Amino acid sequence: MMRGDYKKLEPTAKIFVTGSAGFIGYHLVKALLDYGCHVVGIDNMNDYYDVSLKETRLGLLTNHDRFRFFQKDLTDRQALEQIFQDEKPDIVVNLAAQAGVRYSIDFPDTYIQSNIVGFYNVLECCRHYPVRHLVYASSSSVYGSNKKIPFSTDDQTDRPVSLYAATKKSNELMAYCYSKLYGISVTGLRFFTVYGPMGRPDMAYFKFAEKILRGEPIQVYNNGDMKRDFTYVDDIVKGVINILPNVPLEKDGARYKVYNIGNNRPVKLADFIETLEHCLGKTAKKEFLPMQPGDVYQTYADIQDLVDDFEFRPDTPIEEGMRRFTDWFLSYR
Ligand SMILES: NC(=O)c1ccc[n+]([C@@H]2O[C@H](COP(=O)([O-])OP(=O)(O)OC[C@H]3O[C@@H](n4cnc5c(N)ncnc54)[C@H](O)[C@@H]3O)[C@@H](O)[C@H]2O)c1
Helix, strand or coil: CCCCCCCCCCCCCEEEEECCCCHHHHHHHHHHHHHCCEEEEECCCCCCCCHHHHHHHHHCCCCCCCEEEECCCCCCHHHHHHHHHHHCCCEEEECCCCCCCCHHHHCHHHHHHHHHHHHHHHHHHHHHCCCCEEEEEEEHHHHCCCCCCCECCCCCCCCCCCHHHHHHHHHHHHHHHHHHHHCCCEEEEEECCEECCCCCCCCHHHHHHHHHHHCCEEEEEHHHCCEECCEEHHHHHHHHHHHCCCCCCEECCEEEEEEEECCCCCEEHHHHHHHHHHHHCCCCEEEEECCCCCCCCECCECCHHHHHHHCCCCCCCHHHHHHHHHHHHHHHC
16 A cells, blocks of 8 residues: 555444453544444453443443444354344454453463454454454564564564463464455554553553552562553554555455554653653652563564554654543542
């Protein structure tokens, strides 16, 4: 695709978003409804983190007359097929997954069920009930402990350091295969540490905010010497909406592409904690710990493809995004 020849999403499109009660899913569904689209959502409302937060997000969407929600599990193939058959979505965005790197070390089963079996069911449904475009969430964690920065989609990604990363890489391989064999147009998106209002309570920034306010020590790994390409959720949503109507060009018999979506400005963990302290108006007590299994030293997205194909780059500075998160967080508490 050449610069400038990308399409804009038609507001009449019907989009099926899996994981719609999740953090990114909620923000995406809300933006799509505001845009005028019809949206179908599915989520199993699992209790990996506080279900009431998922219910709160969902409650802000379900009164919309262009939104239909199904509380179902991706591993329930029959239920999923029924939704595809009845709703006939134009585009599918697969965000439902068991997220979290550390949790995958102790609880691998749910990753295989949701991320592998669940994703396979989505692919099978797209094969039997064709859609214009399948867009799915991958992750920066597929880069493992790669040293070369920034991380490019041309880099090696076959050395995952967590089962979570391995399932996300598997999704990319499965999606390529389905594109090649069954002519499905598929785009994979490697998200880089997404944060923002209504965010995930299992993520470090959320836990830090909670502990700082309670006056409890926060666990700082590798002495704060780590870097993350923190990406504000609205930038992720804008990126996804740009990509939805644009199927990849055919290459070697497959319409398949993977993009990084990251802020492209990695922030040191120590600086990030300082920003959070500033936004909360309180200093953190810190407990310094060694690097944890499954953790990577840094993430840094090369987003040149995104810029070339869509003239789009995430641009929310960490100070501004963190302020919006803490404003929400303080009222939510
Ligand atoms: N937030 C990030 O920093 C980040 C970074 C990289 C990739 N991702 C990926 O982006 C996607 C969305 O992440 P998020 O941060 O919104 O996470 P989230 O956990 O808030 O959202 C995922 C949603 O999917 C639902 N779900 C999980 N398994 C399901 C199943 N089997 N059937 C139906 N619903 C199921 C969960 O209940 C949850 O509401 C995930 O695929 C995640 O792996 C997120």
